Amino acid sequence: MTASEPTRPSPLKNGSEFQSADVRALQADDFANPMALWVDRGRALWSSVRDGRSCAGCHGDAAASMKGVAARYPRFDRALGRVVDLGQRIEACFEAAGGAKLPAESDDLLGLTAYVALQSRGMPLAVRIDGPARATWEKGRALYFTRVGQLDMACTSCHDASWGKTLLAEPISQGHPTGWPAYRLEWQRAGSIQRRLRACFNGVRAAMPPYGSPDLVALELYLAWRARGLPLESPAVRR
Amino acid sequence: MLGRLGVPPAVKRGEPFAVRVIVQHPMETGFRRDYDGKAVPMNIVDRLSCTYGGREVFRAELGSGIAANPYFVFYVVARESGPLAVEWSDDRGQTGKVAADVKVA
Amino acid sequence: MRRRDFLAAGAAALVPLRAAAQEVHDIDPFVNAITSGATPEVGGIDIELPQIAENGHSVPLTVRVASPMNELDHVTAIHVIAERNPRPAVASFHLGPWSGRAEVSTRIRLAGTQKLTVVAALSGNRFRIAKKPVAVASAACIDEASL
Numbered sequence: 001m002t003a004s005e006p007t008r009p010s011p012l013k014n015g016s017e018f019q020s021a022d023v024r025a026l027q028a029d030d031f032a033n034p035m036a037l038w039v040d041r042g043r044a045l046w047s048s049v050r051d052g053r054s055c056a057g058c059h060g061d062a063a064a065s066m067k068g069v070a071a072r073y074p075r076f077d078r079a080l081g082r083v084v085d086l087g088q089r090i091e092a093c094f095e096a097a098g099g100a101k102l103p104a105e106s107d108d109l110l111g112l113t114a115y116v117a118l119q120s121r122g123m124p125l126a127v128r129i130d131g132p133a134r135a136t137w138e139k140g141r142a143l144y145f146t147r148v149g150q151l152d153m154a155c156t157s158c159h160d161a162s163w164g165k166t167l168l169a170e171p172i173s174q175g176h177p178t179g180w181p182a183y184r185l186e187w188q189r190a191g192s193i194q195r196r197l198r199a200c201f202n203g204v205r206a207a208m209p210p211y212g213s214p215d216l217v218a219l220e221l222y223l224a225w226r227a228r229g230l231p232l233e234s235p236a237v238r239r
Numbered sequence: 240m241l242g243r244l245g246v247p248p249a250v251k252r253g254e255p256f257a258v259r260v261i262v263q264h265p266m267e268t269g270f271r272r273d274y275d276g277k278a279v280p281m282n283i284v285d286r287l288s289c290t291y292g293g294r295e296v297f298r299a300e301l302g303s304g305i306a307a308n309p310y311f312v313f314y315v316v317a318r319e320s321g322p323l324a325v326e327w328s329d330d331r332g333q334t335g336k337v338a339a340d341v342k343v344a
Numbered sequence: 345m346r347r348r349d350f351l352a353a354g355a356a357a358l359v360p361l362r363a364a365a366q367e368v369h370d371i372d373p374f375v376n377a378i379t380s381g382a383t384p385e386v387g388g389i390d391i392e393l394p395q396i397a398e399n400g401h402s403v404p405l406t407v408r409v410a411s412p413m414n415e416l417d418h419v420t421a422i423h424v425i426a427e428r429n430p431r432p433a434v435a436s437f438h439l440g441p442w443s444g445r446a447e448v449s450t451r452i453r454l455a456g457t458q459k460l461t462v463v464a465a466l467s468g469n470r471f472r473i474a475k476k477p478v479a480v481a482s483a484a485c486i487d488e489a490s491l
Contacts (some may be wrong), residue, residue: 019398020394020396020398021394022394022397022398022403023399026402026404031243031245031259031261032261032310034261034310036261037242037243037263041263168482169481169482170398170481170482183308185399185401185402186482188265188266188306188401188402189307239482254444255413255443255445268430294442296440296442296443297438297443298438299435299436299437299438300435300436300438302433302435303453304432304433304453304454305434305450305451305452306402306450306451306452306453307401307402309451310451311448311449311450312406312448313437313439313448313449314444314445315442315444316442316443316444
C-alpha cells in the first residue's frame with residue numbers, strides 16, 4: 001500500500017461482528033435465516049425457463065459456475081461499458097436473455113442476487129480496480145471522504161474514525177459490504193447494498209442517490225476494495 | 240406464498256421430532272407508513288396448521304405481533320412414515336402450503 | 345369466552361399510537377379470556393427471550409411448558425401476550441398429546457421494553473402463567489423505517 005492510499009481500520013472486522021449474538025445466530029442458521037426464502041426464490045428462478053431460456057441453460061449448475069463470482073463484484077463489464085454491481089449484472093443478463101425487466105429491490109432480483117452471492121460465501125472479497133475500473137474506484141474513494149448532508153459527515157467520519165462506538169444504542173460498523181443482499185430487521189425484508197447506502201445518505205440528511213446511480217456503484221467498488229480479503233457473508237442478517 | 244419446511248431426515252417411532260417452518264410474508268401491522276406518509280394497510284398471516292398422519296397436529300392463531308416472514312418450530316410425535324404438510328392463510332384469503340415426507344425408523 | 349376470542353379481544357383493545365413510548369396495557373382481560381376468569385397457577389413455564397432485544401422487529405422466543413404430554417395430562421394451548429404492544433395478543437398455539445413436547449419457538453415483535461406473559465392451558469381445565477422481562481433497544485411498531 002502506498003502512502004497516497006487511505007489506511008483501513010485495524011483490526012479489520014466483518015459486519016457480523018457488530019451485530020448482536022441473536023442476529024449472528026440467525027445468520028448462521030441456514031434454515032431460520034430469513035434470506036433462505038429469497039435464496040429459494042433465486043434457486044427456482046435460476047432453473048425456470050422463459051421463452052426457451054433459463055439461467056441454467058447457459059450457466060449450468062450455479063454451485064459450480066457462480067463459485068467466486070460475487071467476490072469479484074463490482075467489476076467493469078465490457079459489454080455494458082461500465083462498472084456494475086452483481087445485482088445490475090444479473091438484471092442486464094436477465095433482460096438480454098429475453099426476460100422481463102427485474103425492478104430494483106424486487107423479490108425476484110433480490111432472490112437471484114442472493115442465490116448467486118451464496119455460491120461465494122466464505123470466499124475473500126477480491127475486486128479489481130485497475131484498467132477501466134480505476135476511474136470508478138477513484139470516484140468512489142472521493143465520495144467516501146466527501147462530507148455531505150445537513151449533518152455534514154463523510155463515510156469515513158463514522159466507519160473509520162468511530163467504528164465500535166455507539167450511535168443511537170447501536171455499535172457503528174466498519175462499513176464493509178460483505179453481507180449483501182441481506183435481511184435487515186429494520187426493513188423486515190431482504191434488501192440490496194444500494195438500499196443500505198441510500199439509507200446512510202438519508203441518515204446524514206443528504207439527498208439519496210437514485211437506485212442504479214453511478215455514484216452508488218462507485219462507492220460500492222471503493223468499499224469492496226477497502227474490504228478486500230474479508231470473507232463474503234452473503235446472504236447476511238443485519239439489524 | 241413461498242415457504243420452507245424442515246423435518247429431520249429420519250425419526251424414531253414414538254419420539255417427538257422438530258418441525259421447522261418459515262413463510263415469506265411481510266406481516267404488515269397496519270401501523271407502518273410509507274415514504275409518503277400513507278399508512279400501509281394491515282396484512283398478516285393469521286392462521287397456520289400442520290397435518291400429519293391424517294390429523295391436525297399443530298395449529299397457530301397469529302396476530303401482528305409475530306415478526307415478518309413468520310418462523311416456527313414445534314414438535315410432533317413420530318407415528319407412521321408419510322407426508323407432513325403445513326398450510327397457512329392470511330387475512331386476505333391468500334394461502335400457502337409446504338409438505339415433506341417423514342421417514343419413521 | 346372461547347379461545348378464538350382471545351385474539352379478537354386483542355383487536356378490540358387496540359390503542360392509538362403515539363410518538364412517545366407505547367403504554368403498558370392491563371393484560372388481565374387477555375388472561376381472563378383464556379381462563380374464563382379462573383386464576384392460573386404461577387410457574388411451570390420456561391420463557392426463553394434475550395435479556396436485551398437489539399431490534400424489536402424480530403425477537404427470538406421459545407416457550408417450554410413442563411408436561412408429560414400424555415392423554416391424561418398435556419398442554420392444550422400456549423398463549424403469548426405482550427403488554428406494551430399495540431395489540432397485546434401475539435399468538436395462540438394449539439397442541440395435544442400428539443405433540444410430544446410442549447415447546448414452540450418463533451420470532452415476535454416487541455414495541456418497547458416490557459414483560460412478556462405466557463399463559464398455558466392444560467387438559468383438565470387447568471391454567472399456568474409466567475412472565476419474563478425483556479429490554480428492547482429499538483422498538484417495533486413505533487420506530488419504523490421504510491428507507
